[in-house]
Amino acid sequence: MLKRSISFLRSLNLMRLREGIQATRPTSSQLHHMISERKRREKLNESFHTLKSLLPSGTKKDKASVLTTAREYLTSLRAQVAELSKRNQQLEARLPPAAKEAYNEEAAAAAGSSNERVSVTLTRAVSESTPDQDQQIFDLQVVLRSVECCTEDLVIRILEFLKQVNNVSLMSMEANTWMSGSDSNVNRVILRLRVDQGTEWDEAAFQEAVRRVVADLALNNCRNQ
Amino acid sequence: MLKRSISFLRSLNLMRLREGIQATRPTSSQLHHMISERKRREKLNESFHTLKSLLPSGTKKDKASVLTTAREYLTSLRAQVAELSKRNQQLEARLPPAAKEAYNEEAAAAAGSSNERVSVTLTRAVSESTPDQDQQIFDLQVVLRSVECCTEDLVIRILEFLKQVNNVSLMSMEANTWMSGSDSNVNRVILRLRVDQGTEWDEAAFQEAVRRVVADLALNNCRNQ
DNA sequence: GAGGACACGTGATGC
DNA sequence: TGCATCACGTGTCCT
Numbered sequence: 001m002l003k004r005s006i007s008f009l010r011s012l013n014l015m016r017l018r019e020g021i022q023a024t025r026p027t028s029s030q031l032h033h034m035i036s037e038r039k040r041r042e043k044l045n046e047s048f049h050t051l052k053s054l055l056p057s058g059t060k061k062d063k064a065s066v067l068t069t070a071r072e073y074l075t076s077l078r079a080q081v082a083e084l085s086k087r088n089q090q091l092e093a094r095l096p097p098a099a100k101e102a103y104n105e106e107a108a109a110a111a112g113s114s115n116e117r118v119s120v121t122l123t124r125a126v127s128e129s130t131p132d133q134d135q136q137i138f139d140l141q142v143v144l145r146s147v148e149c150c151t152e153d154l155v156i157r158i159l160e161f162l163k164q165v166n167n168v169s170l171m172s173m174e175a176n177t178w179m180s181g182s183d184s185n186v187n188r189v190i191l192r193l194r195v196d197q198g199t200e201w202d203e204a205a206f207q208e209a210v211r212r213v214v215a216d217l218a219l220n221n222c223r224n225q
Numbered sequence: 226m227l228k229r230s231i232s233f234l235r236s237l238n239l240m241r242l243r244e245g246i247q248a249t250r251p252t253s254s255q256l257h258h259m260i261s262e263r264k265r266r267e268k269l270n271e272s273f274h275t276l277k278s279l280l281p282s283g284t285k286k287d288k289a290s291v292l293t294t295a296r297e298y299l300t301s302l303r304a305q306v307a308e309l310s311k312r313n314q315q316l317e318a319r320l321p322p323a324a325k326e327a328y329n330e331e332a333a334a335a336a337g338s339s340n341e342r343v344s345v346t347l348t349r350a351v352s353e354s355t356p357d358q359d360q361q362i363f364d365l366q367v368v369l370r371s372v373e374c375c376t377e378d379l380v381i382r383i384l385e386f387l388k389q390v391n392n393v394s395l396m397s398m399e400a401n402t403w404m405s406g407s408d409s410n411v412n413r414v415i416l417r418l419r420v421d422q423g424t425e426w427d428e429a430a431f432q433e434a435v436r437r438v439v440a441d442l443a444l445n446n447c448r449n450q
Numbered sequence: 451g452a453g454g455a456c457a458c459g460t461g462a463t464g465c
Numbered sequence: 466t467g468c469a470t471c472a473c474g475t476g477t478c479c480t
Binding site for chain 1: 289293296298299302305309310313377384399401
């Protein structure tokens with residue numbers, strides 16, 4: 001404010017001096033250029049101040065210090081995000097085994113209504129924390145009922161198939177067997193898969209492939225008995 | 226580089242001109258001031274460039290844009306940290322209800338204290354429902370750490386082994402994989418087994434057999450790499 | 451007075 | 466042609 005007027009007067013004096021010396025002066029556009037540059041500086045300083053206000057409070061108001069501490073703070077935040085994201089994935093990978101009953105019942109309703117012996121459902125896991133990074137997470141549920149097939153074979157067959165698919169890896173899985181009705185049993189396997197994005201990924205084709213693998217296993221097992 | 230020398234020559238010329246005009250000139254300290262200011266500008270521009278390199282790639286090299294996008298990116302990262310942190314708390318709060326943490330910690334204390342890569346623990350499940358009929362229920366936990374072995378292979382190997390044991394059948398199982406530390410991952414498989422009573426059943430021998438199977442797998446996998 | 455930090459006006463350059 | 470951005474040298478203030 002006060003400095004402002006002082007330097008303004010001073011600049012006027014300097015201009016008078018240079019007038020007296022250089023005589024010629026096309027003040028028309030030069031003045032515009034001057035105030036334009038002044039505006040630019042003001043805007044830049046504004047940005048500097050607002051940036052400083054976001055930095056940790058103990059920051060020097062030094063211009064260079066603002067830049068360097070901004071850089072450090074930024075990398076620090078980035079590291080925090082990476083660490084938290086990783087930790088989040090760990091937690092999510094360890095949580096799902098308690099596959100939600102609501103989701104199960106939904107899938108059971110969609111698949112159980114159809115009285116087929118083998119049902120395969122593939123649902124996109126709602127990972128609220130990591131919305132869309134470079135990977136997607138799916139839940140694959142396989143239900144095999146009324147077939148005299150031990151759970152070991154079913155799981156082995158599914159996993160052997162998964163090993164052949166190169167861009168999908170297993171995060172976690174669970175398998176259950178229980179009796180249904182008189183003598184037939186039900187096998188259910190739920191797998192949480194991580195699909196590396198970038199490669200081609202046909203959801204329907206994958207589901208159908210799994211279905212065929214399981215159906216083939218069931219068929220062979222029926223023949224053997 | 227080229228601009229540098231040009232402007233340097235130009236400044237020399239200007240100095241010569243002002244010499245001729247103003248006569249008096251203590252170039253001794255003025256020159257020092259000049260190069261000092263030049264240094265300052267260079268350092269500042271360096272900071273600008275390094276800061277820009279940290280911003281999202283599509284940033285204008287504009288000075289003001291660097292500041293504003295730095296501000297935006299910074300607030301964005303802060304929001305991400307807050308959100309991830311919140312989500313993390315939620316996950317951590319939801320993790321213990323899985324009721325297996327006590328059991329896990331017990332097993333981890335029994336097996337994790339020993340820093341071996343493979344640990345196998347077999348505990349008699351307290352089956353509240355079926356106290357003691359003509360069968361017994363065991364929980365078999367296998368932990369494989371610091372080995373570059375995919376979960377699929379581990380599970381397959383265990384199940385293949387179980388199929389060979391004739392008087393034990395699989396009731397349910399779950400498997401998890403998560404990262405531990407920098408780059409090593411941990412595989413954990415928990416299987417609930419039903420052992421038909423009447424036949425001979427050596428608990429320690431069974432556990433040791435599983436341990437050998439898993440250790441063999443880990444060894445082979447290490448060799449393959 | 452030595453040194454650093456700023457703001458200023460100005461010439462040059464790219465759209 | 467304007468228009469915006471930059472680098473430069475300089476004056477001034479503050480330790």
